[in-house]
Amino acid sequence: xxxxxxxxxxxxxxxxxxxxxxxxxxxxxxxxxxxxxxxxxxxxxxxxxxxxxxxxxxxxxxxxxxxxxxxxxxxxxxxxxxxxxxxxxxxxxxxxxxxxxxxxxxxxxxxxxxxxxxxxxxxxxxxxxxxxxxxxxxxxxxxxxxxxxxxxxxxxxxxxxxxxxxxxxxxxxxxxxxxxxxxxxxxxxxxxxxxxxxxxxxxxxxxxxxxxxxxxxxxxxxxxxxxxxxxxxxxxxxxxxxxxxxxxxxxxxxxxxxxxxxxx
Amino acid sequence: xxxxxxxxxxxxxxxxxxxxxxxxxxxxxxxxxxxxxxxxxxxxxxxxxxxxxxxxxxxxxxxxxxxxxxxxxxxxxxxxxxxxxxxxxxxxxxxxxxxxxxxxxxxxxxxxxxxxxxxxxxxxxxxxxxxxxxxxxxxxxxxxxxxxxxxxxxxxxxxxxxxxxxxxxxxxxxxxxxxxxxxxxxxxxxxxxxxxxxxxxxxxxxxxxxxxxxxxxxxxxxxxxxxxxxxxxxxxxxxxxxxxxxxxxxxxxxxxxxxxxxxxxxxxxxxxxxxxxxxxxxxxxxxxxxxxxxxxxxxxxxxxxxxxxxxxxxxxxxxxxxxxxxxxxxxxxxxxxxxxxxxxxxx
Amino acid sequence: xxxxxxxxxxxxxxxxxxxxxxxxxxxxxxxxxxxxxxxxxxxxxxxxxxxxxxxxxxxxxxxxxxxxxxxxxxxxxxxxxxxxxxxxxxxxxxxxxxxxxxxxxxxxxxxxxxxxxxxxxxxxxxxxxxxxxxxxxxxxxxxxxxxxxxxxxxxxxxxxxxxxxxxxxxxxxxxxxxxxxxxxxxxxxxxxxxxxxxxxxxxxxxxxxxxxxxxxxxxxxxxxxxxxxxxxxxxxxxxxxxxxxxxxxxxxxxxxxxxxxxxxxxxxxxxxxxxxxxxxxxxxxxx
Numbered sequence: 001x002x003x004x005x006x007x008x009x010x011x012x013x014x015x016x017x018x019x020x021x022x023x024x025x026x027x028x029x030x031x032x033x034x035x036x037x038x039x040x041x042x043x044x045x046x047x048x049x050x051x052x053x054x055x056x057x058x059x060x061x062x063x064x065x066x067x068x069x070x071x072x073x074x075x076x077x078x079x080x081x082x083x084x085x086x087x088x089x090x091x092x093x094x095x096x097x098x099x100x101x102x103x104x105x106x107x108x109x110x111x112x113x114x115x116x117x118x119x120x121x122x123x124x125x126x127x128x129x130x131x132x133x134x135x136x137x138x139x140x141x142x143x144x145x146x147x148x149x150x151x152x153x154x155x156x157x158x159x160x161x162x163x164x165x166x167x168x169x170x171x172x173x174x175x176x177x178x179x180x181x182x183x184x185x186x187x188x189x190x191x192x193x194x195x196x197x198x199x200x201x202x203x204x205x206x207x208x209x210x211x212x213x214x215x216x217x218x219x220x221x222x223x224x225x226x227x228x229x230x231x232x233x234x235x236x237x238x239x240x241x242x243x244x245x246x247x248x249x250x251x252x253x254x255x256x257x258x259x260x261x262x263x264x
Numbered sequence: 265x266x267x268x269x270x271x272x273x274x275x276x277x278x279x280x281x282x283x284x285x286x287x288x289x290x291x292x293x294x295x296x297x298x299x300x301x302x303x304x305x306x307x308x309x310x311x312x313x314x315x316x317x318x319x320x321x322x323x324x325x326x327x328x329x330x331x332x333x334x335x336x337x338x339x340x341x342x343x344x345x346x347x348x349x350x351x352x353x354x355x356x357x358x359x360x361x362x363x364x365x366x367x368x369x370x371x372x373x374x375x376x377x378x379x380x381x382x383x384x385x386x387x388x389x390x391x392x393x394x395x396x397x398x399x400x401x402x403x404x405x406x407x408x409x410x411x412x413x414x415x416x417x418x419x420x421x422x423x424x425x426x427x428x429x430x431x432x433x434x435x436x437x438x439x440x441x442x443x444x445x446x447x448x449x450x451x452x453x454x455x456x457x458x459x460x461x462x463x464x465x466x467x468x469x470x471x472x473x474x475x476x477x478x479x480x481x482x483x484x485x486x487x488x489x490x491x492x493x494x495x496x497x498x499x500x501x502x503x504x505x506x507x508x509x510x511x512x513x514x515x516x517x518x519x520x521x522x523x524x525x526x527x528x529x530x531x532x533x534x535x536x537x538x539x540x541x542x543x544x545x546x547x548x549x550x551x552x553x554x555x556x557x558x559x560x561x562x563x564x565x566x567x568x569x570x571x572x573x574x575x576x577x578x579x580x581x582x583x584x585x586x587x588x589x590x591x592x593x594x595x596x597x598x599x600x601x602x603x604x605x606x607x608x609x610x611x
Numbered sequence: 612x613x614x615x616x617x618x619x620x621x622x623x624x625x626x627x628x629x630x631x632x633x634x635x636x637x638x639x640x641x642x643x644x645x646x647x648x649x650x651x652x653x654x655x656x657x658x659x660x661x662x663x664x665x666x667x668x669x670x671x672x673x674x675x676x677x678x679x680x681x682x683x684x685x686x687x688x689x690x691x692x693x694x695x696x697x698x699x700x701x702x703x704x705x706x707x708x709x710x711x712x713x714x715x716x717x718x719x720x721x722x723x724x725x726x727x728x729x730x731x732x733x734x735x736x737x738x739x740x741x742x743x744x745x746x747x748x749x750x751x752x753x754x755x756x757x758x759x760x761x762x763x764x765x766x767x768x769x770x771x772x773x774x775x776x777x778x779x780x781x782x783x784x785x786x787x788x789x790x791x792x793x794x795x796x797x798x799x800x801x802x803x804x805x806x807x808x809x810x811x812x813x814x815x816x817x818x819x820x821x822x823x824x825x826x827x828x829x830x831x832x833x834x835x836x837x838x839x840x841x842x843x844x845x846x847x848x849x850x851x852x853x854x855x856x857x858x859x860x861x862x863x864x865x866x867x868x869x870x871x872x873x874x875x876x877x878x879x880x881x882x883x884x885x886x887x888x889x890x891x892x893x894x895x896x897x898x
Contacts, residue, residue, distance in 0.1 A: 288742070289746075411830070411880060412880055416880065419872045420864075422864055423869050423872075427864060427866060542750070543750055544749075546842065547842055550842055561753060562753070562843060562844075570758075576754060580750050581746050584745045584746050585742065
């Protein structure tokens with residue numbers, strides 16, 4: 001496997017301008033993600049966790065600060081064609097399943113094979129083999145790949161979205177609420193697949209979710225976010241058993257006594 | 265002070281945009297004239313011109329000197345509201361329009377008011393009694409919206425109401441032949457007839473206006489009823505209306521609330537229809553010989569009166585921009601909800 | 612949901628949804644007929660449409676199938692030949708306006724929320740397109756054709772420019788919709804540039820709505836061409852063209868001779884209705 005990734009987030013912040021003035025979604029945050037670690041980013045909706053994740057992935061432009069992947073400024077990298085290829089080969093993101101996660105006019109195989117061809121420089125034959133491997137890894141029947149996205153269930157579509165990201169074997173996978181829209185039974189399968197991918201390929205992961213149990217299950221460490229800032233971070237064990245910030249305590253208390261608390 | 269501006273930011277920006285918009289249009293017209301292929305002087309004069317007059321016409325067209333000189337003079341003239349002089353009459357274009365615009369506005373305004381009244385009544389009828397015979401006819405007709413052009417209706421009406429039934433006067437002007445026009449005071453023919461104490465002229469003018477107004481109302485209400493039906497249906501489908509119906513409000517109250525809810529889009533539509541009618545008036549004024557700026561423009565085409573045409577485009581553009589500004593402001597008063605979209609800030 | 616049925620029915624949409632395949636095909640029939648006339652019509656014209664072939668003002672259904680106009684030209688021959696002219700102009704307008712719509716609409720839609728000069732330019736162009744639609748089309752057409760001369764090329768360019776904003780706005784709306792779709796982000800992560808993204812995903816997914824609007828633009832182009840011909844800035848007489856024929860026939864109609872204006876007007880109205888029916892058929896196909 002290729003070298004573990006190193007992501008450095010430095011003073012990263014983003015503002016939005018609305019009718020009631022400037023609004024800071026992410027206050028200048030600084031931290032690092034190392035290869036092989038799986039960071040769970042939790043917080044209530046509107047806490048800025050999605051915006052932070054999207055900036056790290058390179059899909060949103062920061063107002064302040066930088067993201068460096070392996071020492072190179074992501075947002076400068078994305079300005080050139082070669083830089084885009086390099087960046088997206090290392091970093092991929094999967095978002096919450098929506099009906100629009102695939103182009104309705106193209107087959108799923110086409111959607112999954114395209115990144116492999118464009119980013120890894122594979123030939124069509126190689127790319128198709130890579131697609132089949134990836135589908136097998138995600139236990140998706142290859143026959144489904146020739147269907148249209150609208151023929152599939154949400155869970156299947158979400159696994160195809162994962163396949164599209166994993167087909168280039170990214171060294172950092174950013175997941176934004178990937179299981180939130182799915183049935184609990186499907187959630188478990190996908191969480192296992194994600195964990196397996198990270199273990200098998202030594203990839204880092206940034207797992208954004210508002211649900212503590214799923215996040216704790218997948219991650220090696222947790223970051224708790226509130227009002228645009230990370231208020232607490234550390235290994236999953238210590239954050240869950242000895243939360244330092246009042247908000248974290250409140251969050252964990254909310255799960256106490258539920259069956260899922262036992263599972264984590 | 266800062267807060268005062270902040271709170272009125274939208275209004276100030278919207279009003280301040282008008283001169284900018286006018287300037288953009290003026291610039292487009294400027295370059296449009298300069299894009300005329302060949303020698304505009306020859307185009308305008310039909311190729312026959314006394315060499316001694318050549319420079320005069322060229323200057324009249326604002327074509328002397330470099331393009332920057334031309335632009336500078338053009339801007340300076342516009343700032344003084346000087347639109348140049350008509351090549352045909354020698355009068356200034358502004359004078360020509362000032363004396364003719366009221367007649368056109370009169371035609372358009374009467375037609376617009378009638379269209380709004382008729383269409384609102386018909387739209388409500390279609391909404392409330394969809395199985396009524398009139399409703400069926402109206403909704404079938406409104407579906408052809410714009411399909412029967414105003415000038416076809418004009419010819420049809422002339423054939424039916426003048427040539428066949430002899431109900432309408434000949435489509436040859438605003439007054440019966442032999443009648444002298446009342447002195448122009450306001451420029452609005454009907455108002456002048458009343459002010460000049462000429463009830464006979466007033467009645468004759470009304471008779472001559474009937475057919476063109478009818479054409480505009482019939483042609484435009486098809487579009488308006490259709491847009492109105494959509495606006496009313498949206499209002500009907502809205503959550504507040506559903507809530508009203510669900511909580512057992514009376515039919516009359518529901519209809520009033522739907523009308524109130526549909527009012528802002530109706531005002532916008534009225535602005536759009538006003539533009540359509542202005543275009544329709546241009547076509548109909550020549551057909552019915554009504555004078556006005558439309559007929560003036562068509563005559564200017566035939567005599568290749570370039571300054572007059574350029575002025576015509578500028579006057580119409582200014583007029584429609586002002587109408588749209590008023591529409592925007594009225595809609596804002598009626599419906600002050602603003603889209604609360606946040607835009608991102610990127611470095 | 613408890614809306615009284617009486618009001619629900621009165622939606623502006625057709626009351627009965629067009630369900631059957633047959634109905635859809637039937638809607639396309641009038642359009643086919645008009646196109647057929649445009650193709651073979653001129654060959655069927657009994658007389659030279661630009662020459663005096665008989666006494667003026669002859670009644671229809673006699674020696675001259677649709678009568679003669681006030682100059683003694685054969686109305687049938689002129690209507691047949693004019694059909695091709697008017698249809699070709701409208702067709703060229705639709706293609707040109709849609710092309711402009713796709714390019715400009717996509718350029719505006721993809722850039723307007725950007726910061727920097729490109730975004731400012733996109734917003735400015737968008738604002739201008741909005742303002743331009745405010746000025747009545749006939750008036751812009753009247754002045755522009757008067758400036759540049761009444762030739763087929765000028766008519767096509769002027770009418771296309773006047774109608775293109777409608778397609779621009781439509782494409783922009785569609786682009787804004789598609790731009791928010793999640794698959795666009797996925798394509799971005801496959802390393803596509805914004806331009807490639809637009810060509811590969813945005814435009815194909817906007818095409819449906821744009822193509823369904825083409826018959827509407829066609830109808831407007833037909834009416835506008837005729838309106839300009841009617842006020843006398845279209846093709847020079849005696850070129851057969853519906854608008855100028857109706858205009859010439861109008862003075863006949865005032866004296867009771869209806870045919871010189873009625874037949875070209877009928878051809879015009881049938882064509883517009885056919886285009887409108889075709890549009891309905893296209894929309895029904897997708898619904």
